[in-house]
Amino acid sequence: MTQYYAGKAHRIPFAMIGGGFGSAVGVSHRDAAQMGGVFELQAGVFSSDPKRGREFGETVGVASQRCYATVQELVQHESGRKDGVRLATIVTPNALHAPAARTLMEGGIHVMCEKPMAISRAEAVELRSIAGQRGLVFALAHAYSGYAMVHEARALVAQGAIGRVVMLQAQYASGWASLPIGKDAKRGALWRTDPAQAGPSSVLGDLGTHVHHLTRFITGLEITEVAAELTSIVPGRTVDDTAEILLRFDNGACGMMWVTMAAAGNGNELGIKVFGESGQIAWEQETPDILTIRHVDGTAELRRRAIVTNSVSATMARRRPGQPEGFVDAFANLYRNVARHLDTQSTACMDALPVIPDARDGVFGMAFIEAAVASSSNGAAWTKIQGD
Structure with a gap:
């Protein structure tokens, strides 16, 4: 079996935009990202209500000072930290995907975004352009392909x-x-x-x-x-x-x-x-x-x-054979493959990377x-x- 296990010191710090109290998809993303020690949740904007967002973040082990009120605030503070997040997962309503992704990428943060990518093709084209210009990974949460x-x-x-x-x-x-x-x-x-x-x-x-x-x-x-x-x-x-x-x-x-x-x-x-x-x-x-x-x-x-x-x-x-795999396992495969893209610095290695949405x-x-x-x-x- 091909696995991707990382020691605690080498786990990739990530944030979540959305995914707070009552979010089923947020649970799936958190579990999948952290399965096998690949990513570690370190920050987030977990709610449009800063107080509820901070309360939720603390329940999942995020320090209160890294539970932010807005995406702009997250980018401002995390981009200045040596241990700042490298990836942010967006699990908001569809209409908020593009604004959040744009802000994150303009701050140099890689993105995992729930589908659909945006609410128009024009928005999606703009996001693809930003990711390309800045050399950032933009992954879509099509977990079934995992x-x-x-x-x-x-x-x-x-x-x-x-x-x-x-x-x-x-x-x-x-x-x-x-x-x-x-x-x-x-x-x-x-x-x-x-x-x-x-x-x-x-x-x-x-x-x-x-x-x-x-x-x-x-x-x-x-x-x-x-x-x-x-x-x-x-x-x-x-x-x-x-x-x-x-x-x-x-x-x-x-x-x-x-x-x-x-x-x-x-x-x-x-x-x-x-x-x-x-x-x-x-x-x-x-x-x-x-x-x-x-x-x-x-x-x-x-x-x-x-x-x-x-x-x-x-x-x-x-x-192992005979032990059923499920949705979070598939999702974890996607996150593992995203981690490989983040860890690859040489463009000469890109052809060997797994395909991600x-x-x-x-x-x-x-x-x-x-x-x-x-x-x-x-x-x-x-x-x-x-x-x-």
Whole structure:
């Protein structure tokens, strides 16, 4: 197993923007970043309320003087410390991603940002430009690409195990918002159903960007056109909660994507099937250690994580075969890979670094959302995605 263990003196100090009391995604980020001793939480802006932010920071071991009221204050103080944070993780509502990332990078701090990267393609392009000009790492929290068997699927497609990709079917069907969201709901549910905070498409920003990235990550293809219908299943809801999208890829392949947060009774059903000329590969997030490979002659095989020692999944594994890995393990793989990027000073070594979701992925994700929204507003007409 490939691990990245660091002694306490060598852990990378990081901060969090958001992720305070009641933040489920904040817990995932903190646990994943610190798993294996890679990063250590040293500072943060944990709440828009400075008092609550300081109270929360102290509960997770952050010194009160490093619990800041604003991102600007964090940058000002941390950039002047010899032990200042090198990375900041942004887990705020979508509309705050770009302002926070801009301030952090202008202060020389690397960024891990929750998806979507911004609320417009223009904002995403600006952030990518800043990261490039300053030589900073900008990582996106597409944690599902950290699963070992997702890397296995990517390798198999690249090796031609199913021939040329001709068709794809993907879904992310969650049920967390299948009922109306009341005023007393958790803050995460409130801002995700507020158009001003969620961005141009709530369901695509929250769930669809994951499917979009996973599709591109596994197949190596780009989606060039979409025909989309964005709707709201729950009466009275002011944001979309469901999207049905037809896809066209740059190699001529076709596909379908179904994304919803209103599938009553569902948990976190993210799955993808990639069809090639000679077979298919299927992966589901709720059974992440298994990859199903079906051949054109009707035979099939189940490939399990880390059983085959020379497989890609074995190099990614954190647990022994038969001990299930989960979401935080996948997330921790992403943070471990980000740490490797931070530790690499020589550009000559860049080709050997693991692939991480980056600013380019963020730009493509926002371009995908904008094209889908435009298509839906135009009767689901085929609409080109503006890439680079």
